[in-house]
Amino acid sequence: MNDYRRQSHAEIDAIIARALAGDQAGYAELYDRYGAGLYRLCYSLLMNEQDAEDILQESFLYAFKNLQRFDSGKASLKTWLYTIAVSRCRNTYRRKRFLTVDISQRLGLELKAPPAEAPEAAIIRRDAEESISRALLDLSPRLREAIVLRYGQGMTYREISEVMGCPQKTAESRVRLGHQRLKQSLQPVGAGLLEELLRVH
Amino acid sequence: MIRFKHRYCKVHMARYISGDLSIAARRRVGRYIDECEDCHREYMRHREFALKLERSLPTLGRPNRQRLDQLWTSLERELQAPARQSMWLSDFASPQSMQFSYGLVMLGISIALLLPMLIGFHSSLLPVDLPRLPQSISLDTTPQTQAENRPLIFATAEPNWRGRGPILQNTPAPDL
CATH class of the missing domain: 1.10.1740.10 (RNA polymerase sigma factor, region 2, helix turn helix motif)
Structure with a gap:
């Protein structure tokens, strides 16, 4: 390695x-x-x-x-x-x-569905993406940064701390807090949405 | 102790799942997850959610290859463009800069006008000598008592030989 x-x-x-x-x-x-x-x-x-x-x-x-x-x-x-x-x-x-947030995107005017994607799958994907986007937007900017760097970019805590300009412990606690908040905000719709997003991709 | 372990486990759960804990800490958290049913449940939930996030978040905002290429073309053009010259007189003639320059000039004029007033320069604006105000005269003729007329005398002695400074005469002499 x-x-x-x-x-x-x-x-x-x-x-x-x-x-x-x-x-x-x-x-x-x-x-x-x-x-x-x-x-x-x-x-x-x-x-x-x-x-x-x-x-x-x-x-x-x-x-x-x-x-x-x-x-x-x-x-x-x-x-x-x-x-x-x-x-x-x-x-x-x-x-x-x-x-x-892009209105055209939200209204589905510019839906970038893969050519082979069925309309139903496209709707599911859009719903899933929208819910996750909304949940991310509900987070404070710092927590959002930590979550996106950790889960979206797969960075280590050390790298996150370098990018965010904070101590490593702070980066860890931000990821933990962001994770908790995201879980809470996605709970009503369930982790099924994430599953849907994974399934169609 | 159990509460402490529970809390320790909760705090380190995310790092345990992502494999960022030291070996000792990892062993401690792992042992406790095996022992405590609540922690085990929490761990399973956390792991499942983290895995889903790890797999689903990278799909968010996946760029269009064609669009990225277009962006690169415009970026390349900007990179090849000659470096912009530093700000000079001609830049101040642009409409945006004109507004800024005008504002600066107005601010300067205002400060120049107000500064003398602010620092008390206004007194010199009146060079005429004004007549002095009459002194107040006391009309109180009531005789003063003897005690009141007695002058107050504060006598001090010469500095003593030890050079400690003056000692008031009416204070008791220090014990030598």
Whole structure:
């Protein structure tokens, strides 16, 4: 595991070096590796496609322009990118105060159902996604961040603490609290919704 | 003791499930989960929910590959664009900056006008010498008693030889 991680770090360092040397393909490779994950993080925190896309672009732009300042000895590139994105998401919460949710999405005008998905399955999936989104939005921003980083991104508590800029113990208790709250808010509809979401995906 | 164990178990449950506990702590929590029926039930519920979250949350907001590629194209364009020059005079001529600059100028003028008033400079605005107000004269002619007329004298002695400072004469001499 450690060897794999070391190898992966060395690989990323090599890509960074290439990008810094002016190779555009290096940037493209970094975007390919982290773009989708970063978008999911932003979307899960903001629940708005437009905002998630804006923050994804802003974060990458900032990161790529300041790539020479990245120190691989201090943190991994993933944690660094996620820290940038989370801080931008925080600015968006502050600016907007009340998070907006895409109406078109809620009304199902832009339902991105896989081609083979039956209409019923699409409705179930949308309901499940909506319930989870609502439950996540009911959490405080810090708890939401902790839950999304832990369960949505599969980060360790140490990585979560680095991204959120808090002690590891705080990250742990935030995950625990968020877990409890999420369980409470999803309880009326049951964990069956999560099951449905898993089944259709 | 049981309550403490119960609480310990509850606090560490999430980390136990995610495998982030130290070996000793893991063993302790595991032993207690086996012993306590409530904790075992709680553990099963917690694990089930955590697993579902772990599998379902990554599906939320899964990006469209095509859209990601479009975003990359615009990002690439921005990266290749020449770096923006620093703010200079021409930037202040833009409509947004004009409003800001105008506001700054107005603020400066207001401060320049109000500052003398605020720091008491207004006294110098009246250079005319005003006549002095008449002094109040006491018309009280009632004779004062002798005691009241007696001047108050506070006598002090020379500093004593030890240099401790003056000693009032009417205070008892210190015991030497």
